[in-house]
Amino acid sequence: MSDILVEVNGLKKYFPIKKGVFSKTIGNVKAVDDVTFKIKKGETLGLVGESGCGKTTVGRTILRLIEPTAGEVIFDGKNITKMDTKELKQYRKQMQIIFQDPYSSLNPRITVGGMLTEILKFHEIAEGAAAEKKVEDLLEKVGLRKIHARRYPHEFSGGQRQRIGVARALSVEPKFIVCDEPVSALDVSIQSQIINLLQDLQKEFGITYLFISHDLSVVEHISDRVCVMYLGQLVEVADSKELYANPKHPYTQALLSAVPIPDPKNKSKRIILSGDVPSPANVPTGCYFHPRCPKVFADCSVIHPELAGTGGHEQSCLLFPESYPKDVKAA
């Protein structure tokens, strides 16, 4: 088991809906509802799903930027959900995050060098002239020049800002980086630069990534394994190649059919889902996906499927007998 870096067990994050003078809780938004997965050392795990399905919340809960409601996150053998602030500080060095919006993720009042030096000093990595040298190294590593250290964020383009975001994450020499849609705000040409940069850094430092995105082709390119999320739950987990070649869950099939294929002769059948995503504050009974599923049948509205499968390909769909909960037998 020592090749597992991050283990997420039954992670839940409910945001309470409060109302009235005394802030009575009248319900919960189930942003993340019982999510379990593992990330191996040095791999890239893709996490895909449409807007609002809880991808970002999963990423931030793992880093404890959001306190989880239930469940645990085991990082390198240590349960970080139970750590106090002091213990957590040591682990902050090992886990970092790269943000989606390169414009709001950099403090406009601090120079790039100032920001990096602050981090190096706080984590006692380097100080003074050594810190200056380290900042230069970091900037060069992400494809910027050392004179950029004296500049303010607004003097950079979106792609350059994202490189600075990568440099910030790298500054503490982490083992694990959550990439929270790091390229979705960038031009396609810049996207590939950043993706290549992330891959180069992975090769050089052996960093493990959790790559969150709604762009299926980007995820296919960078990920070793992929998790598909729907309404705060994982619906399918498989190796990247396997998932794209042989999607099992109807939701994954619908998602993949929406990816454009650059071949005018290829007329693949597009699966159009009816209806909207249900509110995570009021989820459907049974399988969360059943109101929109093209292959729905009687059991779907009653029985909640479990994530199960063979050969590293797991899905939670009642079309597959292994997904029936253990106490309920397939009809």
Added chain:
Amino acid sequence: MTEKDTIEKESLAPESNGLTKAQLESQKQVGASYWSLVKHQFKKNKLAIISLYIVAILVLMALSADFLASSKPLYAVYKGETYFPVIKDYLNNLGISKWDPELININWKSLDNENKLESVLWTPVPYGSTEVDLANSLSPPQGDHYLGTDGIGRDLLAGLIHGSRVSLSVGFIAAGIALVIGILLGSMAGYFGGKVDIVIMRFVEIMVTFPTFFLIITIVAIYGSSILYIMAAIGFTSWTSDAKLIRGEVLKVRNMEYITAANSIGLPHRQIIFRHVIPNAIAPVLVSGAFAIASAILVEASLSFLGFGVSATTVTWGSLLNEARGASSAWWLAIFPGFMIFIAVVTYNLIGEGLRDALDPRLRD
């Protein structure tokens, strides 16, 4: 790929020599920090720049009040000895040197009138602010009394010059106290939210319900009228709007991803608030700070006018204005102090407006 990127940028650099002036200007803006952009924008506002100069003049006047108006000469030669009585007064007050016992209560003016001084240089206004000249009471602007005198013969111009000290320091210190309290409480309420926010904001609401002016009068009535009490009273009652303003800004800044990034680094809350939150939320509060200086000057003048201000021996613009109440024919007692208060209040308001415009990115061309 990254190497190619760097090379491309480097090859672009030498071309900047052939740019037009406008392009260079815009490049200068790109290469500038946020505050130098604000400075650039502020300079375009003529009224605000003029106001800034007027404030600078007022501050200089307040600092050099003793050299502008004093009952003692700047330089005098008496019995073959050279004296610098104004400077000597300063050193004496600081305890660095002592007046000779025979010179300590000497009346330099009568010595001058009796032609006992071999050589003398008076200050531009040859009267101190508290120097009583009963023979010339309620004199209109004439002779040595450039702006006239009040009911007990104190020179009005000397009073205005020395009064600027009180007015300006009350403005700066009261607004400073209000800003510090407002920024600390407001940013805490906005950053931590939840219970901290509820407690602080209810406290703000309680403070808002007090009639400020009445509260200040009560404080002065209980603790006596010292300039320190007045500055503190104005400062401790006028921070609420600053707190509300910065809370709103902090709520906006708190959700920026660079704050989440600072959290993910593990920085302590104190460092995040002071280094990342406040610098990004402070701009609109500085604007209100400029207005707060103006209103503090006005409050002090009002208090002095009503007689609740600083003690009777200290001259302020408000207390001079108060003199005009008892002498309705002495127009100079109403016009000149009123004009000084007007100038100070208007310049600070114009500076505040200039700052507000310069800080607003939507007004930037």
